[in-house]
Amino acid sequence: MIKVSVFYPNKEGSKFDMGYYLSSHIPMVQKMCGASLKGGSVDQGLSGPEPGSRPAFVAMAHLLFDSVEAFQSAFGAHADSIMADVPNYTDIQPIFQISEVKG
């Protein structure tokens, strides 16, 4: 199983519309990826390790696929549409990472 993680760094003065992200952007990604998408989560940053400290990321999405190839095949055809929607909810440049789920 591989995990595609999208991180939104918590920059001073930046905006992130979690309502739009959950109600529009993520459902669009889910629809476009179809059955290739095996699960995942959307996380909203609360704090760093100390209560009240700033979290490193204002939001993260973690999407599970069977393989890198399955992700590329599902996402590749729709990458332009998905990226074009980003300015509708944030002005943060997301960081992408592909990981192998080890446990």
Place this chain on the structure above:
Amino acid sequence: MIKVSVFYPNKEGSKFDMGYYLSSHIPMVQKMCGASLKGGSVDQGLSGPEPGSRPAFVAMAHLLFDSVEAFQSAFGAHADSIMADVPNYTDIQPIFQISEVKG
């Protein structure tokens, strides 16, 4: 549900012993947190969005708890022991974040 994420930035020349992390460190954290720990994952960074590019994080752990209070109560008593084990598998300074799982 809240998620405690631990990120290990992928620094040139740094070490990370995934074998030790999976076989010793994570089981120690699981044992110390007991039933408060509701699940989670350990991810090994494969790449950035482009094949062959460097992932932002060499490894991540994501641990689920019912609440921030449940995490603090479970982890607080053992934080020193857990942190003292870090040099046994890495010389990377981990980044911690607490998030709310929104979906």
